[in-house]
Amino acid sequence: MTAHIEVAADRVRVELAGELDLAAQQTLRDTLDLALSRATHAVEIDLDQVRLLDCCALGAILTTYRAARQRDVVLTVRNPRGLTRRVMEITGTLALLAVSRQDPASRRPTWPEGS
Numbered sequence: 441m442t443a444h445i446e447v448a449a450d451r452v453r454v455e456l457a458g459e460l461d462l463a464a465q466q467t468l469r470d471t472l473d474l475a476l477s478r479a480t481h482a483v484e485i486d487l488d489q490v491r492l493l494d495c496c497a498l499g500a501i502l503t504t505y506r507a508a509r510q511r512d513v514v515l516t517v518r519n520p521r522g523l524t525r526r527v528m529e530i531t532g533t534l535a536l537l538a539v540s541r542q543d544p545a546s547r548r549p550t551w552p553e554g555s
Contacts, residue, residue, distance in 0.1 A: 443471040451482035457489035460497030468497055472504040479513045488519035493527050505537065 441464035444455040452475045460468055475483050485501065487493070501517065508515040517537050520528050528534035 441467055443467070445471065445475050445478070447478050450480075451484055452476075452479040453484045453486060455486045455489070459492040460490055460500075461492055461494045462496045465496040465500060468500045469503070472500060476504055476507055476511070476513065479508070479511075482514040482516065483508055484516050484518055486518045487524055488521065490520070490524050491522075493520075493524040498527065498531060498533060502533065 441456065441458040441460055443457075446453045446455070454471060454475045456468070456471075458464070472483075472485070475485075483504070485504075505515045515537065517528070517534075520534065525534065528537075
């Protein structure tokens with residue numbers, strides 16, 4: 441797993457790549473915790489380059505989602521593809537994050553691109 445964090449004025453973007461599995465769980469949690477600590481409005485997790493997402497990684501994303509809600513920070517997931525998207529669909533995570541996605545400026549619900 442590799443990760444890159446980019447901090448902008450209104451959001452923190454986390455680009456993840458590789459396999460998000462048990463072996464990468466702690467690194468993923470640390471990365472998401474760091475991104476959330478730097479966020480004032482939103483955290484965006486880009487999964488475009490993720491080849492594998494297991495239950496440990498999904499748990500880390502959901503833990504970050506709950507922590508973000510407590511801080512009034514919007515968490516979105518972008519570009520889940522292939523098996524990663526399928527895992528998120530089967531578990532209901534994709535729908536949960538789509539429903540919770542809001543535009544930080546208006547706090548109005550919006551839908552992910554491609555839906």
